[in-house]
Amino acid sequence: MSVDATLANPLTFVNGSARLDPVEKLMVLPERERGVCCPPTLKARPEKIEQTTEILKALADPTRLQMALSLRDAKEPVCICDFTATFDISQPTVSHHMAKLREAGLVDVTKRGIWSFYRLAPDLPAATRRILDAIG
Known part of the structure; x- marks a missing residue:
């Protein structure tokens, strides 16, 4: 018997006699379809997700x-x-940070002459x- 035939045949030869090897049963899993297993529920509105x-x-x-x-924590708008x-950083860097906070809707700005005064947005x-209260 050739090696190939032995591999193809579930027989094993032990001391000259043939023995049938046990065949393991394989569990065939069903092919999964994308999105039909257990789809999550999306409750938040896309615009709320974007804002957050x-x-x-x-x-x-x-x-x-x-x-x-x-x-x-400020009682009045901060210049x-x-x-x-306070932060030992340049005015352009502070302006950059404030622009990011303003774009996110976190702060309001009021101009008085050449100075800009910021406060937390009242409609936050x-x-x-x-979140801010939980931090400190």
Whole structure:
């Protein structure tokens, strides 16, 4: 008997006699169709997801997060010059951070002459306020 025939045949020869090898049964799984197993329920509206993503991206930077927390605790709008002194960073860098916070809808700005004063947006989503409150 050739080697190929032995491999194709479920017989094993032991001491000259043939023995039938047990054949393992293989479980054949059904082919899965994409999206029919257990589809998740998407409850959040796409525009709410987009807004929340932008807020979280803006707060992901440590300096911007500290600035937002400072504005939350401030009794009145904060001048950009105060942020440059507090964070020891340049005015253009503070302006960049504030622009990111403003684009995300986190802060409002008021111009007085050449100075810009920032405050936390009054219409900030309650969930965002809870995030800031949970941090400190």
